[in-house]
Amino acid sequence: MDTDLASSLMVARTAQTQQSVQLAVFKKSHDMQTQLLDMLLQPAQAVLPPGQGTQVDKTA
Structure with a gap:
């Protein structure tokens, strides 16, 4: 009886540890x-200098 209880507690503790590790990996x-998204979107959010982007250069 004691070994069944001990093994059940050990299995439960192992499952809890595995879930904790999975959650930590998912969060990371x-x-x-x-x-990565912040780094990629940072240049797109930059403000253009005054006068740039106001006219289309058709000769280019």
Whole structure:
């Protein structure tokens, strides 16, 4: 009886540890993807200098 209880507790603890690791990996992956998107979108959000982008140069 005691060994069944001990093994059940051990299995439950192992499952809890695996879930904690999976959650930590998922969070880290999400943070890395968010940082990548911020890095890629940063130049697109830059403000153009005054006068740039106001006219189309048809001779180019």
